[in-house]
Amino acid sequence: MLNDIPLPIIALLPLAIGYMLDLMLGDPERWPHVVRLFGNAIAFGEQKLNRGAFQFTKGAVMTVLLIAITYLFFFVADKLLCNYPIVWLAWSSLFCFWGLGNKNLIDEGRGVWRALALGLDAGRKQLSRIVGRNTETLSAKKVKLAVLETLSENLSDGVVAPIFFFALGGVPAMMAYKMVNTLDSMVGYRNPRYELFGKCAARLDDIANFIPARITALLMVLVSLSGRGLRFIFMYGHAHKSPNSGYPEAALAGILNIRFGGTSTKGGEVVEKPFIGKVDREPNDADFTRAAWINHAVAFLAVVVVVGCSFLGVTGFI
Numbered sequence: 001m002l003n004d005i006p007l008p009i010i011a012l013l014p015l016a017i018g019y020m021l022d023l024m025l026g027d028p029e030r031w032p033h034v035v036r037l038f039g040n041a042i043a044f045g046e047q048k049l050n051r052g053a054f055q056f057t058k059g060a061v062m063t064v065l066l067i068a069i070t071y072l073f074f075f076v077a078d079k080l081l082c083n084y085p086i087v088w089l090a091w092s093s094l095f096c097f098w099g100l101g102n103k104n105l106i107d108e109g110r111g112v113w114r115a116l117a118l119g120l121d122a123g124r125k126q127l128s129r130i131v132g133r134n135t136e137t138l139s140a141k142k143v144k145l146a147v148l149e150t151l152s153e154n155l156s157d158g159v160v161a162p163i164f165f166f167a168l169g170g171v172p173a174m175m176a177y178k179m180v181n182t183l184d185s186m187v188g189y190r191n192p193r194y195e196l197f198g199k200c201a202a203r204l205d206d207i208a209n210f211i212p213a214r215i216t217a218l219l220m221v222l223v224s225l226s227g228r229g230l231r232f233i234f235m236y237g238h239a240h241k242s243p244n245s246g247y248p249e250a251a252l253a254g255i256l257n258i259r260f261g262g263t264s265t266k267g268g269e270v271v272e273k274p275f276i277g278k279v280d281r282e283p284n285d286a287d288f289t290r291a292a293w294i295n296h297a298v299a300f301l302a303v304v305v306v307v308g309c310s311f312l313g314v315t316g317f318i
């Protein structure tokens with residue numbers, strides 16, 4: 001059956017199916033997920049290696065080995081399964097589904113908004129599910145701002161970047177990126193425990209997200225037709241402590257005409273984030289609705305761009 005379909009379409013079917021599954025299902029909590037497996041492997045390695053001397057070297061070795069093993073596993077699986085088209089399609093579609101996290105991100109953000117209606121403590125607790133910062137002392141305004149910041153930042157990390165790496169190297173490249181991102185989220189902190197051990201993972205994540213973060217910001221401006229969003233990218237994108245997070249955050253701050261940034265605590269470290277934007281106001285329901293719509297529109301457009309590039313022979317794995 002698949003033999004009658006042109007090769008570019010076959011190669012993109014897993015991405016299209018994975019995108020549709022994510023759009024419909026999100027990430028049900030009780031279902032298995034490849035990122036949880038990655039997290040277990042990282043936690044095991046960190047527990048065994050993050051002690052004594054040579055912490056940077058041991059962290060770098062663990063990081064490189066986990067990324068290499070991930071890529072090689074999926075590369076070999078892809079080659080073995082290509083002789084069984086239906087099995088290959090199911091396998092690849094499943095991991096594309098696991099590689100994308102747009103609906104779950106939006107649903108979690110909406111959950112914070114709803115929890116805030118029940119009380120500030122409920123909102124803080126719900127927010128702690130999706131951010132690494134300390135949420136116990138945040139005001140309602142800062143909780144809402146944190147949701148919007150997370151929507152924009154993770155639109156890059158959890159949607160555009162996986163699609164970008166899929167375009168470069170199919171499921172193996174997408175899963176290798178997910179391992180990089182998971183490593184950074186678990187050990188890429190500047191605190192006494194992870195400063196040396198997680199430095200390699202943090203730097204690799206910065207490199208991996210350099211292009212996707214900027215693409216994300218531009219796509220956000222494109223779908224919203226926001227001139228102010230485009231100006232904010234150039235005004236504030238580079239000012240962020242992270243070399244990448246500031247670009248999608250600046251785009252959303254401009255689109256909504258709001259101010260992000262300020263002091264927060266992450267991984268036990270006090271983080272001073274520069275302000276992005278000038279209008280210091282509390283976000284409202286309309287802001288969240290617009291941000292969620294932007295995430296959906298950017299995800300769809302990113303898939304469309306990859307499809308278009310495949311027919312022009314631009315993507316790397318077709």
